[in-house]
Amino acid sequence: MRPGFILSGILVVVLYLAGQYMSWQEQKYDYVYNYMYEYTSPKLRALLACGHDALLADLALIRGIQFYGMNYPLFDKHPVQYEQFVSLGNTMEQLDPRHTEGYKFWGFALTSAKRGKVDSYRFLMRGAENQTATDEYFHAILPTVWKLAKEAGYVAHYELHSETPEWGCKAYRLALRSEDCPEFINRLVYFACKEIEPDPMPHLMELAHQAVSVKNPALRALNIEHIRRIVAEQHKAYWDGAQAYYREINGATPTRLSELMTVPILKEAAFRYREMSRKWFPGGTATRLFPNLMNVNLQPEEPPEIVEAVEPQQPIDPFGGKYVILPIKDYKNDQLVTEHRLMGTGVVETEREALLDTVRGDLEAYKKDHNGQCPPDAAAFTADRGIEPPKADSLGYEVVYDATACEFRFPPISEDNPPTTTPYGRTLEQMKEMEFKEKNTY
Amino acid sequence: MIEIIAIGLNTFREAIRNRVLYLILLFAVLLIGSSLFLSTLALDAGLRVIKNLGLTSINVFGLLVAMFIGVNLIPQEVESKTIYTIISQGVRRWQFVLGKFLGLVLTVYANMLLMAVLLLIILFSIMGGFAHPIMTLSDATFFWIPAAIFMQLFEMLIIVSVAILFSSFSTPILSAVMTLMVYVIGNMTNDFWDYIRLESEKHGNTIFTGFLTFIWYLCPHLDLLNLKKLAVHFELLPLDQTAFPFAVAMFHGFSYSAIVLFIACLAFSKRDF
16 A cells, blocks of 8 residues: 555545534534535435435434424524424435434424424324335334324324314324234324214224223223223213203203203203214214213123113213212312312212322321321321321312221212312412413423 | 465455554444444434444445455556566466455455444443343344344445456556445435436436436446345344345345456456556
8 A cells, every 4th residue: 555545545534524623613603503504405415325324314313402402492483493403304304214213303392392283293194104104125014103103193182282183083093003002092092083083982892892802901991991981971961961951941050960850851961962973973863872871880800781771861970970060169260169060979989099098008107106096187197297198189078087997088979068178179379380380391 | 266265365464464454443443432422312212323323334444445455456466566476377367356356355354244243242232231141132133233234245245346346457546436436326226216217207218218227227236235224124024024135135246246356357357567
């Protein structure tokens, strides 16, 4: 090898490194985004990668992460920076159309901008569709499809609040095409698609089939729980009809369930429910579905039983409770108001158990530390253990401490014993603080 | 055959004494090692970065070795007049070319092997291999990454044969530039084909598109042998779906280099020195 040849090589390398150093210095003081548009289109950049497009896609991702960290608060104020960020994402996509992590990052990052939510959905869906594309090597749908489709469904359903109901539905359905798609997506499909497919019957049948066929007890319980939720939703539609009719004929809100339990009201509620469901079908025929079509209160080992309801029949709470109308105290426009709401007690009872479970362990620990003695009152318990027991349940029934039985408990739910405080015993200030946190949670 | 092997081994011995080789190897090792730091910047794509940077390093530095050493092999022998001694010993010119080719291939492969071992060790340790070595090695990564490197060996076969072809009748610098061009064009054949198709759709099948298609057939299709990008995704796919394209690509690499070497032998046999 000639010395001149080696020296030329060294010179080229030195010049290259000097150039890199200079551009780095420039970028340090003049921000990366000033250079985003100086390159050509994403497609040409992919062409110039010359076989090393996967690595360049990774570098585009790293650059995107840095760019996002530096600029995301400015996306809404300076649209150019947002456009530059999108352009970098497109480059990454052109370089490696199956870059799962890249799509996930851009999908997340774009939602930082107000107008980025739609772009985020489209970007994630393109990613998911690219994962399903086939070519000379890929004859199969990649198992990773669901990851991107699930994210797209999330953006459509929660970030965009289902403004276009078809989007979330389409995304979750795409996720289901992947063989590795987790089971919970099946349940998300119902929520995403219910506006465009309001008939709950196919979902109920599918969930019932899964609940019977699946061997995992936890999954079976989840499916049955989901069936209960769907049925409870239909009950609400039925009772809403009953309450609306009551208001029409009496000019007042019902305060007790017994006020709705008259044959004309229940018949009218059933009629209105059928009229509502008539719109679900193209033919406009009356529905076969009535709220009590499923008995989901069986033991998990039993297959869920599907029975035709006889009308006018009062719905059975799918969570095992009963229906009541209760005066609920709550804050609306900074004012404490009382509204009569129809509630199923089964869900509240389940929630009460979960709330009490948080202190049961500490109560046992107290007894152990005090030679089996129970705390004389709730204040003594709090002083000793350093924890506050739950104040009230979601209806506003306050928790009480029974020193004789050595337990915390909630009073029974009934129309004769209405709740005493606001849900969870919250004050107006606590409500405002919660609202503030919800709005500012990223 | 003995002559070819003897020249090949001698070329290999000469090449590994070359300091340029070690310089290139040092850069390659540094680059593959630096992927560990780069991967921390890529959120959950860290492993991908290590794989891609490693595979690219092996490919690019393999190309550099083939270029910088390969283009000098024949001109150096001619310049130092040692070719006269070899030819006068009864070695045929085509045997000399094939020997040089064999020596260069061994050099490039030895380098690539070293880099591949380093990459696999890094991947092994990153994926928690020392705690569960058998489980880690059974991961699809340890099949598809070596598979991608294996395909790169065929890519290098083409590059080395092209370097030998150009060095058989041209100057070293020109040969290096031409070899680099072949590498670039070879990696763009898919896009080239897209362009031809676009032209055909716009203007129909003209003489121009026919000419371009002819050129396309002449190009080495290094795209076929490029599994760098796909190796990351291939882990998710069963082998039976990919075996046939692999076999076609390997056959292409082998046959293309054989044809180029044949032309190199012809060119060298006509050369006066």
